[in-house]
Amino acid sequence: MKALMSLGALIGVAGLLLLGGMTFDIVPSTTIRLVEGYMPMQLLFEVGCYVMGFAGLSYILNAMGIGIPRFWQGIGFWAFFLLYLKYRVYPPIPFSVRAMYGTVSLVAVFMWVSANEEDWNKFKQPIMNVLDAQTGMNKLLRYAYLVILPILIGGFSYNAMMPKSEEPIELRTVHPAPPASTKVHGKTYTLQTSQNPYRVNPEGKYDQEYTNANIVEQGMGRLMKPNANPWDENSQGYLKYVREGGEIFFQNCHFCHGDNLNGRGLHAFAFNPIPANFTDPGTIAQLQETFIFWRVSKGGIGLPNEGFPWASVMPPWEQHLTVDEIWKVILFEYWHTGYYPRTWD
Amino acid sequence: MMERTTQKAGFLTAAAFGVLLGAGFGSMVASAQDVPEGFKKGDLAPPPSAEMIEAGKRVYFTKCVWCHGVDGAGEGPGADRLWPRPRNFNQGTFKIRHTASGELPLFDAKKPTEGQNDLFETVTHGLPGSAMPPWEGILTEEQRLQVLSFVTTELVKDRQFTDKETETQTVLKLGELQPKQATEESIKRGSELVVEKKCVECHGMEGRGDGNAFNLKDDWGFSIQPADWHKCWNFRGSRQDPYNVRNIFRTFSTGINGTPMPSFADNTSVDERWDIANFVNSLCERDALGNPLPIDPLTDKPKINFVIPSDPVEGEIPTDLENEAWQKAPKRYVAMGGQITHKPRNFVNRIDDIWVRSLYNDQHIVYLVEWDDRTKSVAEGKLPWAPTEVNIDVKEQDPKTGEEGSIAAHQNNYTVYNDAIAIQTAVKWKELPAPIKPRYLFGTNEQFPVDIVKWEADGSLHAFLGTGWDQDFQQRYDYEENMKLLKAEWKNGRWYVMIQRPVGNKEDQDYDEDTFFEVGQYIPTVFFAWDGHNGDAGRKMAVSAFYYTFMNPPIPQETYIYPVVIAVGVVLLEGWVLTRRANKKKGKTL
Structure with missing residues (x-):
């Protein structure tokens, strides 16, 4: 028991020192990064570590006869949690959300002290x-x-009543409902039945299984499969079209969506909301290829009325690209992120 | 640590011996005494293993090939629409180094140590101000070392990182040097030195990169421009730490290979270099208190506040920038990107930020817009289109690799149009329920148009009505009479433009055409900027996101009264709690 508690205390103190160091810039604030996509699990794990650490610390202090009263323990932990939310989480979460988490944790602390x-x-x-x-x-x-x-x-209350010019909070419809069909370059595409004409095997047949087997690997770096290089001169079918799609992407799209398709392109810093991050499991991984085809072709100006606030500079790509080019770019985006498009069945 | 230093000293003596021997052959290697101040001789790193190179190839063909190209010649599909262009690896010319000018950078596939591995740090932190992103958090440390192993062995073709015959390493001892305190004296000496050392010939009198902006070329003949010292977050070697004076010291000591930026190691002492670095660092934009601007770690640019506050003034709005009201007015950083939504697109916008301040009185609101532009551009003669025309046929440039007309190759050969700035605000913004705004570019339609006020470098100030991205503007002559250009000055690479317009009232203005500015309300505002030397005209321009103009209301009296009332209430509450507790206790004991 004692060993276990000591271990907990050790982890907790180390974590606290690291956290403090990062907050006050004593050690680089990037020492432990929150990785997009894994962030919620990471946060839960970190908070778990701290709870363990506090439990261990309090056990040891009690054993040494200098225990901290329950009253201060409760208040201290609550304050710690609030500060943790404010200074650790990046990008920062709005105050209203922090207030919600704060209330929940307050209730938890009360339940603990009044057990x-x-x-x-x-x-x-x-x-x-x-x-x-x-x-x-x-x-x-x-x-x-x-x-x-x-x-x-x-x-x-004086502070709260002073007139302030804080940025108004903007809600945004992330994925507006798509229309049944869309007309691009004079041809009508039914979203339910259309297919990406370049999702084909080397023989030229539509082949979801083959193409899914040749996308990049999930995991750090998202590297291509060792024997599926789109730049191989002999590559045919899917991989050849991926390369062509990539060429179009890096002449047109990367300015906003970034070299790594994470929405951090050259011009991205100037825009609000920032461009879509395709590596986030909440964007193209959630959608059908035809939905992407519609969004790419019609751009920000083609957003339906419920797609406010319309503050989008996404070009209607039908003004710049042919239908074939659009399909190839979509193919590339799924290849590069390692996601499968959603299908209707 | 001690052991390491002695080891290094050992290498140094060995190197010195080697040099003495080498001198016999009449080689060009500099002798130990010739090492510039602050440098020391270094050793070439061992070659990376074959497995590292093979693994790196996989990384390269997933991530890098798109810009740097199959042969690493900087000719990937993305290259021609980028400026600055992606690096050509073939000659082994790398920008950010700890090594002397002309030498290969530090790279050791087994040692990703800060300050000892230039290429690794470039890949890790990216090159701000260019399209090279930081790869930390995307590629693992191992993957970054792998891809560099591939690049340095297979794609650097003209030089050998391991060839002791031809390559030397003279390394800047940056880790051992202590920066000089940035005292007033040091900064003043630096400001004199940049004139003496002719830095200002290229970087300009105020360091805005406007000195020799249009005649500089890199080793491959592509146009490049001197750095703007006021935007340290765009320094290629800023390593995501833009206000760190060490980065400037390093660049100044080693030069930037492949560009006209030389090394000043031979003609300045270490002490002088710190003075210059301190001065250059002191020029970078800071907040009102002189502290570094907070940098957003996701973009490596200053953090953005989307509200542009306008402070009230009594009487006339001053036109003098030194006036206290302007000095006190909050200054906002407005980020600008290229307009790449509709043709003609602007892939290489040269204006990447503007600074906005605002004041108002009961009649007018004034915007003061400042931005760095290396060239003052005024079109010669009459432009072939009317000011209201939107669908202007200016060239977007053919992007084919290797062709003459590609954007990067032709930076200098544009016809010069007018520099310009425009402020677009929503008309009838109160009828659009938040957060709905008009369509971004030039308004939604006839029903929800935008109000555009545009100043051009030929001195004109116009008011337009925009009803859609491809609809020609309608000129609002009545409104133009009420506007006033209070200032328009280009000085040492910076424009200062001050525009006064009415806040709006029902008698003189048209509610369906002009924006009415109301105190305490968020008014959607967009900024557009044109650089005439970049061939910017019509839709080929730089754009901001939606910002809000917010006219700060005078502080209401309630702000002073209510807190006092609340405090008194709390005292009463405290009294009540104490009395209750006391009574309860009494009851118990009785």
Whole structure:
């Protein structure tokens, strides 16, 4: 038990030091990066580590006879969690969401301190002591609270009432409902039945299985399969079209969607909302190829009315590319991210 | 650590011996005494293993080939629409190094140590201001070393990283040098040195890169431009740490291979180089208190605040930039990207940010827009189109690889049009329920148009109504009479333009055509900028995202009253709690 608790304490202290160091720029703030896509699991794991660390610490301090009262433990952990959400998570989450998490964690802390009568009494003892003011110290504290609380609350309300120019929060429809069909370069494509004409095996037959087997590998780097190089001169069918799609992508799309298709292109920093990140499992991995075909062809200006706020510079690519080129780019995007397009069956 | 230093010293003596021997053959190798101050002799790294090279090929053909090309000659499919162009690896010319000018960079496939592996750090942090992104977090450390093993052995064709006969390594001891304090004295000395060392000939009197902007070419004959010292986040060697003076010191000491930027190691002392680095660093944009701007780690550019606050002033709005009201007005960084939505597209926009301040009084609102533009461009003669024309036929350039007309090759040969700036605000924005805004480019339609105020370098200031991206503007003559150009000045690579317009009222203005500015409301605002020397005209321009103009209301009286009332309430509440507790206790003891 003791060894286990010590281990927990060790992990916790190491983690806390690292976190503090990163927040105050003592060690590079990139020492432990939050990786997109894995972030929720990473955060849960980190918080788990800290809970373990705190439990271990409190056990050891108790064993050494300098235990921290339950009251301060509860408040301390809650404050830690709030600070963690504010300073650790990047990109920052809005205050309203933080407030929600804060409330939930407050309830959790309350449940913990009031798990049984004895604990609850222990928890509220310090409050009662100050109210009763039996000792000189508590008397002093009581007067201090009497003065400081009104000043603090008055100050906060003054701050809240000062007119501020904070950016209004904007909601956004991520994937608007697609139309049944779309007309591109004079031809009508029914979204339910259309297929990517370049998703073919070397013999030229439509072959979902073959193409899915030749996309890049999932995992760090997302590298191509060792024997499926689109730049191989002998490559036919799917891989040849992937290369052609890539050429179009790197002449037209990478400016916004980025060299790694993660929405961090050359011009991306200027736009809001930022361009779509195709490596995020929430974008093209969730959609059919025909949906992408519609979005690519019609661009931001072709968004339906519910697709507000329309603050999109996505070009209607039918103005710049042929239908074949659009299909090839889509093929490339799925190849490069290693995702399978959704299908109707 | 001690051991390492002695080991290094050992290498140094060995190297010195080698040099003495080599001198017998009359070789060109510099002797130990000739090493410039702050440098020391280094050793060539061992070659990477065959497995590393093979694995690197897979990384290269997944990620890099698209810009750098199959042969590494910087001619991938993406190359021709990029400026600066992707690097041609064949000659072994690399920009950011710790090694002396002309030498190969530091690279060791087994040692990804900071400060000792130039190529690894370039791949890790990318080259800000170019299309080369940071690969950290995308490729593992191992993968980055693998791909560099491939590039340095297979794609660098004219030189050998391991050839002791032809290659030397003279390494800047950056880790051992301590930066000089950026005191006023040091910065002042630096400002004198940049004139003495002729830095200003290319970088310009204020360091905005406007000195010799249009005659510089790189080793391959492509046009390049000197760095703008006021945008340190665009320094190629800034390593995602733009305000770090060491990066400037390094670039200044080693030069940038393949470009006209030489090394100043031979004609400046280390002390002088720190002064210059401190001065250059002091020029980079800072906030009102002189602190570095917060940098967004996702974009490596300054963090963006999408609200442009406008402060109220009593009486006339001052036109003097030194006036206290302007000095106090919050300055906003507005990021600009190329307009690549509709033809003609602008892949290589040269204006990548503008700075906006605003003031208002009961009659007018004034925007002060400042931006760096290396060239003052005013079209000669009359332009072949009317100011209202939108669908202008300017060349977007043929992007075919190797052809004469590609964008990067022809940077200098554009016809010069007017530099210009435009502010687009939504008309009837109150009728659009938030967060809906008009269509981004030049408005939605006749029902939801936009109000465009455009200034051009020929001195004209026009008001237009935009009703769609491909619809010609309608000129609003009535409104133009009420506008005023308070300032339009180009000085040392920077434009200062101040535009005054009415806040709007029902009597003089047309609600269906002009934007009405209301205090305390968020008014959707977009900025467009044109660089005449870049061939920008019509839709070929730089664009911002949607920002908001927000006229700060004067502080209402309630702000002072309510907090006091609340504080008194809290005191009463405290009294009540204490009394209750006391009574309860009394009850118990009784």
